[in-house]
Ligand SMILES: Nc1nc2c(c(=O)[nH]1)N[C@H]1C(S)=C(S)[C@@H](COP(=O)(O)O)O[C@H]1N2
């Protein structure tokens with residue numbers, strides 16, 4: 001009997017110590033200096049994740065694709081930051097900054113001259129939902145080659161990452177209210193498209209008309225709708241959700 005009581009007491013003590021340990025741990029993390037908006041120890045975990053993702057990420061590795069009949073006929077609409085007002089899609093041009101002071105303005109008719117690619121994949125949002133959706137547009141890699149963008153020298157971009165590649169692309173809505181930064185290997189991935197169609201029809205306003213990013217190797221947050229501007233940099237461009245502590249890389 002006595003022994004049992006002692007044992008119960010001991011387990012309680014161990015349990016209490018454990019809870020106290022967890023609590024102090026959390027408090028310690030919360031009181032650490034911040035790095036990019038979140039406590040430094042958490043940020044360093046995200047950085048380690050990113051390193052692992054970057055080493056296992058290979059442009060040869062494709063996201064799983066589906067048949068057209070498996071795609072949702074009506075896509076879920078989520079996130080409308082930077083799309084608060086209507087724009088005249090007939091007047092639309094995407095602004096592409098090749099280098100500082102070297103800007104291209106490309107209209108939709110011109111863009112549609114480039115070969116069209118379709119991608120049907122499982123679109124995943126960090127909120128926890130996903131849906132198989134079907135998109136059409138121009139491969140970013142085709143676009144980069146055609147317009148000679150993405151390299152520091154202005155030379156034709158190589159298929160494999162090299163010294164001449166800028167490290168990142170930045171994209172933002174015409175009003176600059178939603179913006180993402182994306183590593184160039186992911187931009188150059190063969191399934192990444194500058195997208196103007198969903199289920200074979202032009203994008204609606206809520207889909208991000210007239211042009212959005214579809215990048216199956218990333219979570220939904222990176223699939224910027226209504227692209228206003230694209231630019232390149234060796235420094236990570238500003239990123240809307242990374243600012244609130246989400247993983248910058250957001251790889252799948
Ligand atoms: N301009 C803009 N693009 C955006 C967002 C946004 O708020 N504004 N939200 C992102 C998020 S979080 C998701 S999940 C997808 C949703 O795309 P959908 O509306 O086509 O489903 O768009 C992304 N692109």
Ligand SMILES: [Mo]
Pocket residue numbers: 078079124125126127220221
């Ligand atoms: Mo999302």
